Amino acid sequence: MIISPCAPSSKLPGIGTNIFSVIGNLSAQYGALNLSQGAPNFPCDSRLVDCAVKAMRNGHNQYAPMIGLAALRHAIAKKTAQLYAMDYDPDEEITVVASATEGLCAAISALVHSGDEVIFIEPAFDSYAPTILLQGATPISVGLTAPDFRVDWQAVKAAISARTRMIIVNTPHNPTATVFTAQDLDQLAAITRGTSIIILSDEVYEHVVFDGARHHGMATHPELASRSVIISSFGKQYHVTGWRVGYCLAPAALTHEIRLVHQYMAFAADTPMQHAFAEQMEDAQSYRGLSAFYQQKRDLLASGLANSRFELLPSGGSFFMLARFRGFSAESDSDFVVRLIRDFKVATIPLSAFYHQGTDHGVIRLSFAKDEETLIEGARRLSTV
Ligand SMILES: Cc1ncc(COP(=O)(O)O)c(C=O)c1O
Incomplete structure (x- = not known):
């Protein structure tokens, strides 16, 4: 470890490590399935x-x-x-x-x-x-x-x-x-x-x-x-x-x-x-085929969660779907996400992470930019919550 004589005054005080790194580290620690990041886990063409x-x-x-x-x-x-x-x-x-x-x-x-x-x-x-x-x-x-x-x-x-x-x-x-x-x-x-x-x-x-x-x-x-x-x-x-x-x-x-x-x-x-x-x-x-490709993934995840306790919000585009858990848990969305990783081995992102003041709607973000196996298994695990 190098001891530096320079003490920089931060240009971004109050901004921490981004949420994806935090969740990524935690899910690696618990060996959780990753429905958090918008990065595909399947190969490109x-x-x-x-x-x-x-x-x-x-x-x-x-x-x-x-x-x-x-x-x-x-x-x-x-x-x-x-x-x-x-x-x-x-x-x-x-x-x-x-x-x-x-x-x-x-x-x-x-x-x-x-x-x-x-x-x-x-x-x-x-x-x-x-x-x-x-x-x-x-x-x-x-x-x-x-x-x-x-x-x-x-x-x-x-x-x-x-x-x-x-x-x-x-x-x-x-x-x-x-x-x-x-x-x-x-x-x-x-x-x-x-x-x-x-x-x-x-x-x-x-x-x-x-x-x-x-x-x-x-x-x-x-x-x-x-x-x-x-x-x-x-x-x-x-x-x-x-x-x-x-x-x-x-x-x-x-x-x-x-x-x-x-x-x-x-x-x-x-x-x-x-x-x-x-x-x-x-x-x-x-590029014209991308909507159909991801719509199939969205639908696979949604059908896997159809009998879960989550309320799924409509996904009109992107790699994401929001799921509301407030109907069955009063936990903060961050606590809930940590519990999902720890107890159910599924990584998601709390919606509050996308607000500067951490507004909490009791909602998590799921990414369906994943292969079918991950989506099916992820939905199965979330359905046991
Ligand atoms: C809305 C939005 N903008 C920009 C980016 C960054 O894209 P890139 O990976 O090309 O930097 C992302 C990546 O997740 C995103 O979701």
């Missing part, structure tokens, strides 16, 4: 690995262009035009980043100034608030309505002030699995009209929308697209969360600023993986 290996063997092992491989940016442009009828210029408006996490961080760092306010909707993915704080800006949280976890746009409107620089939204939503409707987009457009507020839209689950619904992302709405930065993730799209590649769509003026930061944050995303994704995207079924 072996052709994707072959493409990446081929790229490495062909010598594509040095820096990629800072803005991303041209072939990949063109593939993203083609997909976005086909799915959402919106044309993004691959040279000026599409940037490949080293994961959605880096894209979110680059966008917030580039566009939010010290003293600004950024509205985000809680419960929320855990990177937003710390990244806002690192800019010397103030995160302003607006809660989703309970028990249906929809955005209350009047509450968002009421939170807007002269200092509001950005609103962060996320659809399909982690952790609540709700998805935006066309009305949500219209309301967001109405409350930002006439302002210079930037929308940062986290759409990493854009291809995982259930029951025949379509993804209502910012690119589907021209007015919103003109003020939006859209972030997506190849890790989620191709079951390879350890390959850190994502992308960012934004009008040229916003993209210019984001690239200024991205060039010093990561410089470029992994080269062989970009080659592999570009090749895989030639098959549109590789």
Whole structure:
């Protein structure tokens, strides 16, 4: 152990180790089945690995262009035009980043100034608030309505002030699995009209929308697209969360600023993986088939839990499903999750972990990005609770 003479004053006081590491360590200790993380436990398409290996063997092992491989940016442009009828210029408006996490961080760092306010909707993915704080800006949280976890746009409107620089939204939503409707987009457009507020839209689950619904992302709405930065993730799209590649769509003026930061944050995303994704995207079924693939997993988990004591909340998209236990236990959701790990050997995440003040609805989040065996066994164990 090295004793350091430096005592840094934390830039993120009050922020602890993230919940996934905490639950991960605890579940390893108890040998629990993992329904907690959104990381798939099944393999990706072996052709994707072959493409990446081929790229490495062909010598594509040095820096990629800072803005991303041209072939990949063109593939993203083609997909976005086909799915959402919106044309993004691959040279000026599409940037490949080293994961959605880096894209979110680059966008917030580039566009939010010290003293600004950024509205985000809680419960929320855990990177937003710390990244806002690192800019010397103030995160302003607006809660989703309970028990249906929809955005209350009047509450968002009421939170807007002269200092509001950005609103962060996320659809399909982690952790609540709700998805935006066309009305949500219209309301967001109405409350930002006439302002210079930037929308940062986290759409990493854009291809995982259930029951025949379509993804209502910012690119589907021209007015919103003109003020939006859209972030997506190849890790989620191709079951390879350890390959850190994502992308960012934004009008040229916003993209210019984001690239200024991205060039010093990561410089470029992994080269062989970009080659592999570009090749895989030639098959549109590789993303168009994702909703059906995950819907089957959602339904398998739900049917396994049908006779359990949990009340399952509707999952409209993403890798997640919420389950309410308040009907049979008054424990805090964190205590309940620890008990599930210890006594039933199943790891889940307490919903309170996604609120800065730990709001507890007596609800846990289950991930169904798992193989069938895990889902069946996980549901069996939870049904004995
Ligand atoms: C809503 C949301 N945004 C962003 C990310 C991060 O994606 P990536 O793994 O590409 O950094 C995740 C990962 O779980 C997520 O759920």
